[in-house]
Amino acid sequence: MDDVKKKVLLDLFVSPWVIVPMVGGLSAWMLSWGMDGSTTLNMIGLAGVLAGMGIQASRLIFGIEDLTKKAHTYVTEQEKLEQEQKLDQLMVRLKKDEDPRSEECLKRLxxxxxxxALEPPQGHTATMFREKVDKLFLAAVRQLERSLELWEKSRRLPGNTSRLLLTERKKAVDEVVLTVNHLSRTVEQYHAFQLKDSDDELAKLREELDRTIEVARRTEEVIDALDSPRQYDDAEYER
Incomplete structure (x- = not known):
């Protein structure tokens, strides 16, 4: 079950509009039981439980669409918040890697x-373009994370192995810089073409992003290969 469905069910069954009358009704029944039976309390209890069930049913029938929209908005905001927190943590770590370009790249990204995010996409082509940008954004962030891991590992290794990792790490950051520069130009063109409402130009930009994403993917594979356990054994080189 995805997070949106969980949120919808939570709002549906744990709403105060549902819980309060049902809890009130159950409490009345408990009091009636403690008093060896009370017709008045039994009726109040029944009314409370039925009211809660009725409200729940009406929300399910007439309010499910609104609940779903609210749940989707809530989950999206939570995901954005978690992403921003992770990026903040990455920024702190990048400040220690002795290469200011990595930190600057993350800021620009x-x-x-x-x-x-300030402008919702207009039309199918613009939406597809935005999806490609999101994909490239995540790929560039992953490259920065992996390059940082290489730098951290190089500090634990001596001699040639450390220099090899630092050299390849520099190449990885170089690729991220190129990616960010290309993305920056593409986003500027995107804003311009949005004003002109030019789907053809946006489609070309999307194709360019596809090629950039492919380059980012290959770079990520190179970094993964360098960090593979087959390349070296950490225990062998630990100081």
Whole structure:
């Protein structure tokens, strides 16, 4: 069950509008039982339980669409918050890697991504373009994370192995810089074409992003290969 469905069910069954009358009704029944039976309390209890069930049924029938929209908005906001927290943590770590470019790349990536979030896409082509941007954004962030892991590992290894990792790590950051520069130009063109409502130009930009994403994917594979246990054994080189 995905998070949106969980949120819908939670709002449906744990709403105060449902719980309060049902709890009140059950409490009345408990009091009636403690008093060896009371017609008045039994009726109040029945009314409370039926009211809660009725409200729940009406929300299920007439309010499910609204509940789903609210749940989707809530889950989306939570995911954004979690992503921002992770990016904040990554920024703190990148400040220690002795390469200011990585930190600057992450700042620019976040700025570009935020600038697009301010304007909802208009039309299918623009929506597809935004999906490609999101994919490239995540790929670039992963590259920064993996490059940081290489730097951290290089500090634990001596001699040639450390230099090899640092060299390849620099190449990885170089690729991220190129990716961010390309993404920056593409986003600028996207905003311009949005004003012109030019689907053909947006489609070309989307194709360019596809090629950039493929380059990012290959770079990520190279980094993964370098970090593979087959390349070296940490225990062998630990100081």
């Amino acid at each position: 976040r700025t570009l991504h935020a600038s697009l």
